Amino acid sequence: MADTPTPTDAIQANMANAIRALSMDAVQQANSGHPGAPMGMADMAVALWHGHLKHSPRNPQWFDRDRFVLSNGHGSMLIYALLHLTGYKLPMAELKNFRQIGSKTAGHPEHGITPGVETTTGPLGQGITNAVGMALAEKLLAAEFNQSGHDIVNHHTYVFLGDGCLMEGISHEACALAGAWKLNKLVALYDDNGISIDGQVKPWFIDNTAQRFVAYGWHVIGPIDGHDVQAVSRALADAKNNTDGPTLIICKTHIGKGSPNRGNTAKAHGEPLGADEIKLTREALNWPHEPFQIPQDVYAAWDAKARGLTAETEWDVRFAAYKTAHPQLAAEFTRRMKGQLPKGFATLAADTAQAAHAKAETVASRKASQLALEAFTAALPELLGGSADLTGSNLTNTKSTPPLRFDVAGDVVKTETGQIGRHINYGVREFGMAAIMNGVALHGGYIPYGGTFLTFSDYSRNAIRMAALMKQRVIHVFTHDSIGLGEDGPTHQSVEHAASLRLIPNLDVWRPGDTAETAIAWAVALQNASRPTALLLSRQNISYAPKADLQDISKGAYVLAEPSEVGLNKKTQAVLIATGSEVQLALKAQELLATQKVAVRVVSMPSTTTFDRQTTDYKNSVLPPKLPRIAVEMGVSDGWWKYGCAAVVGIDTYGESAPAPVLFKHFGFTAENVAETVLAVLSR
Numbered sequence: 001m002a003d004t005p006t007p008t009d010a011i012q013a014n015m016a017n018a019i020r021a022l023s024m025d026a027v028q029q030a031n032s033g034h035p036g037a038p039m040g041m042a043d044m045a046v047a048l049w050h051g052h053l054k055h056s057p058r059n060p061q062w063f064d065r066d067r068f069v070l071s072n073g074h075g076s077m078l079i080y081a082l083l084h085l086t087g088y089k090l091p092m093a094e095l096k097n098f099r100q101i102g103s104k105t106a107g108h109p110e111h112g113i114t115p116g117v118e119t120t121t122g123p124l125g126q127g128i129t130n131a132v133g134m135a136l137a138e139k140l141l142a143a144e145f146n147q148s149g150h151d152i153v154n155h156h157t158y159v160f161l162g163d164g165c166l167m168e169g170i171s172h173e174a175c176a177l178a179g180a181w182k183l184n185k186l187v188a189l190y191d192d193n194g195i196s197i198d199g200q201v202k203p204w205f206i207d208n209t210a211q212r213f214v215a216y217g218w219h220v221i222g223p224i225d226g227h228d229v230q231a232v233s234r235a236l237a238d239a240k241n242n243t244d245g246p247t248l249i250i251c252k253t254h255i256g257k258g259s260p261n262r263g264n265t266a267k268a269h270g271e272p273l274g275a276d277e278i279k280l281t282r283e284a285l286n287w288p289h290e291p292f293q294i295p296q297d298v299y300a301a302w303d304a305k306a307r308g309l310t311a312e313t314e315w316d317v318r319f320a321a322y323k324t325a326h327p328q329l330a331a332e333f334t335r336r337m338k339g340q341l342p343k344g345f346a347t348l349a350a351d352t353a354q355a356a357h358a359k360a361e362t363v364a365s366r367k368a369s370q371l372a373l374e375a376f377t378a379a380l381p382e383l384l385g386g387s388a389d390l391t392g393s394n395l396t397n398t399k400s401t402p403p404l405r406f407d408v409a410g411d412v413v414k415t416e417t418g419q420i421g422r423h424i425n426y427g428v429r430e431f432g433m434a435a436i437m438n439g440v441a442l443h444g445g446y447i448p449y450g451g452t453f454l455t456f457s458d459y460s461r462n463a464i465r466m467a468a469l470m471k472q473r474v475i476h477v478f479t480h481d482s483i484g485l486g487e488d489g490p491t492h493q494s495v496e497h498a499a500s501l502r503l504i505p506n507l508d509v510w511r512p513g514d515t516a517e518t519a520i521a522w523a524v525a526l527q528n529a530s531r532p533t534a535l536l537l538s539r540q541n542i543s544y545a546p547k548a549d550l551q552d553i554s555k556g557a558y559v560l561a562e563p564s565e566v567g568l569n570k571k572t573q574a575v576l577i578a579t580g581s582e583v584q585l586a587l588k589a590q591e592l593l594a595t596q597k598v599a600v601r602v603v604s605m606p607s608t609t610t611f612d613r614q615t616t617d618y619k620n621s622v623l624p625p626k627l628p629r630i631a632v633e634m635g636v637s638d639g640w641w642k643y644g645c646a647a648v649v650g651i652d653t654y655g656e657s658a659p660a661p662v663l664f665k666h667f668g669f670t671a672e673n674v675a676e677t678v679l680a681v682l683s684r
Contacts, residue, residue, distance in 0.1 A: 123462050256273070
């Protein structure tokens with residue numbers, strides 16, 4: 001859409017003022033919101049959305065559209081106004097319903113709620129980081145699918161961001177990687193207005209932003225006048241011609257532009273302007289129209305439906321030619337962009353789990369994860385792995401996932417067989433990794449997974465939460481899942497993390513107890529098209545637990561061993577519930593109790609979150625209501641009481657630095673202590 005005719009200065013001014021008016025009116029009507037940022041960024045939006053952005057309001061999910069991310073998501077009325085004005089299915093009634101229950105215009109942009117919103121933003125810094133993931137996905141898909149004379153993947157990722165995004169540390173993690181990866185189709189426009197909630201940022205934000213981004217390897221333009229539409233447009237054209245790396249355009253703006261008394265002040269940031277000030281602002285902007293009224297000539301200037309349809313139709317013609325020339329690639333591209341797993345995946349998953357069951361290896365579950373990944377990454381080219389500088393510990397790499405590398409020119413380095421690298425060295429950047437993976441998933445074409453130690457999930461937590469909120473298929477590989485990692489001590493020993501992650505709605509958490517459970521956990525995660533997954537994996541070896549039926553593992557919990565399996569033909573007296581490495585403790589405790597004629601059922605519960613979604617009948621079949629339950633897990637006990645447990649063998653303190661066997665005995669994770677706990681419960 002770069003060849004869009006340039007409207008007159010007067011029309012451009014009215015196009016920007018339409019954004020300002022809608023923003024201040026919607027915030028005023030809701031009596032809540034942030035009018036200042038959209039009023040300040042309105043001219044930047046005219047330059048990008050009218051002159052450069054390739055998009056199709058009739059089809060918001062058209063693949064080769066440019067991606068637009070409003071990283072400073074508190075300015076949500078900017079994107080809502082733009083979507084309405086350019087012709088998306090976002091009627092004026094929704095703008096009038098800003099920040100109200102059930103509306104498509106929430107307080108911050110929400111993916112999956114509002115057509116045209118690419119990602120949920122609000123937690124500052126994550127939008128720019130999502131955009132890095134989107135730009136990376138575009139670059140990798142282009143390297144993988146574009147063929148000579150057939151560029152079916154060719155779009156930009158644009159970001160608006162503010163001071164808050166740059167102050168958040170995640171922006172450093174992500175932007176440094178964007179420079180290293182030479183993401184030349186990533187363009188960020190910095191709304192440099194010098195104001196945050198607490199006022200002028202000068203006392204606490206003295207960064208030389210331009211030099212910072214030059215150091216990252218970015219192309220930096222400006223500062224320029226962010227209210228000069230033509231200057232911003234020229235900067236965008238310059239950015240699109242840059243092939244050396246991503247571009248930052250520094251736009252000097254006035255927050256609350258047009259407001260006589262609130263402009264350039266923190267008062268414009270996060271509260272309504274007030275009826276009197278809005279009246280004065282209308283006069284200052286020469287905008288005589290009533291609230292929520294837009295003149296037809298302004299609508300006509302903004303309308304992008306016809307241009308979008310033209311761009312989309314041109315791409316359809318190109319893809320048809322591509323499909324004729326490369327039918328197999330076209331079919332693979334279509335499958336992956338739909339997020340569908342290959343035909344036969346269910347068979348592959350079953351075979352992988354059965355093979356693990358038959359081999360019965362005694363290995364750490366992190367190694368079991370790598371064994372499963374060998375099968376899955378070989379069959380699923382969309383699996384894009386990585387690790388936050390812990391590849392040798394997380395074991396997220398496989399024979400099918402060579403390291404992702406870029407040459408001096410910034411092109412993706414391919415293997416001798418022409419394959420792209422599929423394992424990313426994120427460096428020590430857990431939060432950045434997690435949010436970049438969100439961006440990759442949002443873009444489409446890849447299923448991202450990344451690894452770090454479980455204790456460092458705290459660094460990633462808000463991005464994990466955002467993946468759950470947005471219903472994205474992102475897989476987190478968290479190893480070193482307990483005090484079992486030993487000598488590194490309590491700073492690295494996860495105690496509260498499993499319970500904490502299980503609290504996040506729509507996040508599946510798996511803590512598998514052997515190779516078969518791990519393979520099935522991976523299979524379920526890959527099939528979770530609308531939720532992220534956290535896999536909690538051990539450093540220490542885990543003995544294999546024999547199973548009669550593998551199918552029930554995917555339900556999150558199942559009966560692993562009845563009393564009859566240890567020689568007792570009597571009515572069950574209690575149920576032991578365990579996860580991960582503690583399943584072995586439960587089985588050994590069952591054997592000890594059998595010598596005392598105490599009949600215990602052992603239930604393996606690798607995923608509480610999955611089990612909780614099962615039918616009441618199934619849950620009762622696994623955990624009979626009238627039998628006392630004792631849970632065993634090397635973590636805080638709080639989360640287990642909801643299962644009606646009479647006792648929990650857990651750890652409600654931090655760990656210690658010592659060899660793992662010493663710690664297990666010290667904290668009571670022995671078969672003898674588990675058995676004694678069962679006897680104590682039965683004696684009550």
